[in-house]
Amino acid sequence: LDGRGDHQVKIRGFRIELGEIEALxxxxxxxxxxxxxxxxxQPGDKRLVAYLVPEQSHILTIGDLRRFIEAKLPRYMIPTAFVTLDALPLNPNGKVDRLALPIPDTARPELEEAFVAPRTPTEQILAEIFAQALEVEQVGIHDNFFELGGHSLLATKLVAQLLKRVEVEVTVVDLFEVPTVAGLAERMExxxxxxxxSHPPLEMADEREEIEI
Known part of the structure; x- marks a missing residue:
């Protein structure tokens, strides 16, 4: 766990007030x-994680939470993982015991999109790379990279891994514009x-008849 007494932290060069995210x-x-x-x-992989206790009458979804805070906060202040708990763990002084907060599960989180398995070899490769980069067990073709905890640094790593396995010049911009396996597969096509x-095959040279002398 990282952070200062005033709950200001620095991630990927950005200073972040954790209290501002919590208040929102x-x-x-x-x-x-x-x-x-x-x-x-994981060493060198700092990420924001939000632990929430939901209202009993309300069903929380990651997509709903992300949309709620994305409208008011910059992308670098959006938690990469949301963990719901029955109650926040407390220490003997009645304060939140940060060391008792669980590590986010590697299982696919509850998303608004139903899980859809890869349908093509390209989607299969992308799903494997998405899952590896995001450290989750599986990724559906319509799952949003950023709703699964992706961020700019992970996007760069994902594209680097992708370029090692396919011969298509995909960029980080492509991933930001189409952050799903299905969308990126279509973009690659x-x-x-x-x-x-832009590189049509060379036309075959006209055959010349040999003339006997």
Whole structure:
């Protein structure tokens, strides 16, 4: 866990006030209470994680929470993982015991999109790379990279891994514009089509008849 006494942290060059994120999440009608911390479960991979206790009558979804805070906060302040708990763990002094907060599960989180398995070899490759980069067990073709915890640094790593396995010039911009396996697979097909059109096969030279002398 990382952070200073005033709950200001620095991730990927950005200074972030954790209290600002917590205050906004508390305004969501489905959130009873929450705490946001920085985890570094893998060396060098700092990420924001929000732990929430939902209102009993409300069903929280990651997509709903992300849309709620994305409208008011920059992307670098959006938690990469949301963990729902029955209650926040407390220490003997009645304060949140940050060390007792669980590591986010690697299982696919509850998303608004139903899980749809890859249908083509390209989608299969993309799903594997998405899952590896995001450290989750599986990724559906319509799952949003950023709703699964993706961020700019992970996007760069994902594209680098992708370029090692396919011969299509995909960029980080492509991933930001189409952040799903299905969307990126379709974008890759379009890129391949454009490359073929811009580099047509050489026309065969006209055959010349040999003339006997």
């Amino acid at each position: 999440l508390n305004k969501h009608p489905g959130v009873q209470e929450n705490i946001v911390i920085v985890r570094e479960d 379009k890129i391949q089509t454009l490359e073929k059109l």
